[in-house]
Amino acid sequence: MESLSNRMTTLNSMSTASTTAPSDAASSPIDMHDLLAPVLEEMKLVEEWLTTNLIDESPFVGELLNQIFQAGGKRIRPLVTLLASKASLTDPAVDQVHSEISRLHIILAVLTELIHSASLVHDDVIDASSTRRGQETVNKKFNDKLAVLLGDLLFAQASICLARIMNPVVVGIYGQVLGDLCSGEISQMRQQFSTVVDWDAYFQKSIKKTASLIAAGAHSGAILNARPNEVVAALKVYGEKLGLCFQIVDDVLDFTGTTEATGKPVGGDLRGGLITAPALYILEAGGAPAVTLAKLIKDRQVQTDEGVAEALELIRSNGGVEAALALAARIGEEAKAALSILPDSPSKASLIGLVDYVLVRNK
Amino acid sequence: MESLSNRMTTLNSMSTASTTAPSDAASSPIDMHDLLAPVLEEMKLVEEWLTTNLIDESPFVGELLNQIFQAGGKRIRPLVTLLASKASLTDPAVDQVHSEISRLHIILAVLTELIHSASLVHDDVIDASSTRRGQETVNKKFNDKLAVLLGDLLFAQASICLARIMNPVVVGIYGQVLGDLCSGEISQMRQQFSTVVDWDAYFQKSIKKTASLIAAGAHSGAILNARPNEVVAALKVYGEKLGLCFQIVDDVLDFTGTTEATGKPVGGDLRGGLITAPALYILEAGGAPAVTLAKLIKDRQVQTDEGVAEALELIRSNGGVEAALALAARIGEEAKAALSILPDSPSKASLIGLVDYVLVRNK
Numbered sequence A, B: 001m002e003s004l005s006n007r008m009t010t011l012n013s014m015s016t017a018s019t020t021a022p023s024d025a026a027s028s029p030i031d032m033h034d035l036l037a038p039v040l041e042e043m044k045l046v047e048e049w050l051t052t053n054l055i056d057e058s059p060f061v062g063e064l065l066n067q068i069f070q071a072g073g074k075r076i077r078p079l080v081t082l083l084a085s086k087a088s089l090t091d092p093a094v095d096q097v098h099s100e101i102s103r104l105h106i107i108l109a110v111l112t113e114l115i116h117s118a119s120l121v122h123d124d125v126i127d128a129s130s131t132r133r134g135q136e137t138v139n140k141k142f143n144d145k146l147a148v149l150l151g152d153l154l155f156a157q158a159s160i161c162l163a164r165i166m167n168p169v170v171v172g173i174y175g176q177v178l179g180d181l182c183s184g185e186i187s188q189m190r191q192q193f194s195t196v197v198d199w200d201a202y203f204q205k206s207i208k209k210t211a212s213l214i215a216a217g218a219h220s221g222a223i224l225n226a227r228p229n230e231v232v233a234a235l236k237v238y239g240e241k242l243g244l245c246f247q248i249v250d251d252v253l254d255f256t257g258t259t260e261a262t263g264k265p266v267g268g269d270l271r272g273g274l275i276t277a278p279a280l281y282i283l284e285a286g287g288a289p290a291v292t293l294a295k296l297i298k299d300r301q302v303q304t305d306e307g308v309a310e311a312l313e314l315i316r317s318n319g320g321v322e323a324a325l326a327l328a329a330r331i332g333e334e335a336k337a338a339l340s341i342l343p344d345s346p347s348k349a350s351l352i353g354l355v356d357y358v359l360v361r362n363k
Helices: A001-016 A022-025 A030-052 A057-070 A075-085 A103-126 A143-166 A168-188 A198-226 A231-255 A278-287 A286-300 A305-317 A320-341 A346-360 B002-015 B021-029 B032-050 B060-068 B075-086 B105-128 B146-163 B168-190 B199-222 B229-254 B276-285 B287-298 B305-317 B318-339 B348-362
Strands: none
Touching: A001 A346, A022 A103, A022 B168, A030 A057, A030 A075, A030 A103, A057 A103, A057 A143, A057 B168, A075 A103, A075 A198, A075 A231, A075 A346, A103 A143, A103 A168, A103 A198, A103 B146, A103 B348, A143 A168, A143 B105, A143 B146, A143 B168, A168 A198, A168 B060, A168 B146, A168 B168, A198 A231, A198 A278, A198 A286, A231 A278, A231 A305, A231 A320, A231 A346, A278 A286, A278 A305, A278 A320, A286 A305, A305 A320, A320 A346, B032 B075, B032 B105, B032 B348, B060 B105, B060 B146, B075 B105, B075 B199, B075 B229, B075 B348, B105 B146, B105 B168, B105 B199, B146 B168, B168 B199, B199 B229, B199 B276, B229 B276, B229 B318, B276 B287, B276 B305, B276 B318, B287 B305, B318 B348
């Protein structure tokens, strides 16, 4: 029981964050405790499953899983998956068909988080990152080799979960998500240090690297619930828009966040040549700021402390952050609008509230 | 068409190896051309599929796939998959039900090779290997980062193939295979430089790292063919035994092979602390050779040129290689025996011949 209570730590701290962390509450008018309420019991089961060794009997694998999931994480993906599953349980047209979240929905939420965690562990190797969630990354703390193995292990756990769901359509959706994650990573690598303003490339990369997985979680529950195509499609749109919103805010946090809050070095994206929405707005606007920023990027000055500080200041002082946040807000409204097809429910209300939570998050 | 004909190179050189390479023919009485004959056309389709980009439209992904699969490989796994699929097409009890290998069998063979290739690319990172199949590994030629991404990309391609098969039982089998690959890798890491004679641990590691995937290919075709449980189970046993046989011979080649033939450094396993069948026999037999070998391993002298040469010579001159080959031969006979449930066919004959091919291979 002690190990189980340890596993609960993340969830408990998450659900009480707004009351125990005034600084967080001050910056976020959305209470995560309220958002979690409709699926609180189910989220506890998700935490338990995440560290359940499905691969073999070795305690070593269980230990590795514990280490990864006790490092924390926002658990946005399983939350979206469970809320969307619950919000699509009833079909107003034919009265109430289902009334409970099943074991399959829990597994769906778990595998969505497993894939996310696996891709983070491998991304940290690919990007040679040294901190994540305020802790040393696996590749930094140990080495690339263990990080490769751990990522593979998480993907394997996800595959075993996926097999247990026994739904070929859902298998297809997640198969494509794995492809999108790789494809998004490749696009990102190929766009490094490019100063061409290509919004389509930015959105495509963001959808593949982030939104595709969130969208999979958001609409696969409705597929398991045998909901009509238009309900499934609406939840997919919700997930994609929420995911894009999440990614844009993440990109903004590279400019406005503190290492203390985000657990990542400020300006890290820019240093790595990753040109995101705030910078794209400045480059698109033209004039002296665009010319200076393009030069800082092209000459790789953003890889130095002085260069990155200059670029960050330039983008901040010319409204790049505000423009990116306004973009995220517009996409967030589209995410909410997609939910109009669903009957009102506490879960639907949480899905709407989650958009606002994502928009104002500071970590 | 040119790129397709390039893709065919591996297969063509494989099917004509015994006539064009006298030295190979001399050491191998089994003609690979004969073994391939029942599924030659299907194997050509497999080659084509292996480099088909299922993930997105980017030519870059296609190029990466080309690079990996043009490096060669024995293609044993797709061959077993197709032969076993074809050998289990007819059900003698109810007359002939199926007569053709379908697209699904081809995809099954492809995904089996994709998983194998993905695990090799990641294993080379984990083991910090610099040569594979006589060529520089991806991690050596480029870096760990690209190797992680390439492996993930191959796993993603495999997942998309798996989804297309639309069979939940097959999804479950391959999900467990992915778990076995990680679990086998972990066991291998934890047994490094151990001089405890633990045959069970050796077999379990070999099943998980090698035989599990071959067995998946060997019996999943029969599942798609809706064959009775006993036929499916017999093909699974065949695949596991063939896989074990393959792994033991692979372990022997670390002692007897040449870098020219295997494309890997001789004694590489022993240097890395991987204690396999030939060494286990010496350690088990006791006496002076066992004491000397244990000391060379425990003191990490096998990591030096002189130490590994002494250990190799000790194992060779005390019959370790012959004992391991005799073990492989016994397991090979069990693999053949498992096939007795199938009606005679050219594909069944090739499955039997493949055991002998694996036993006498020198690369």
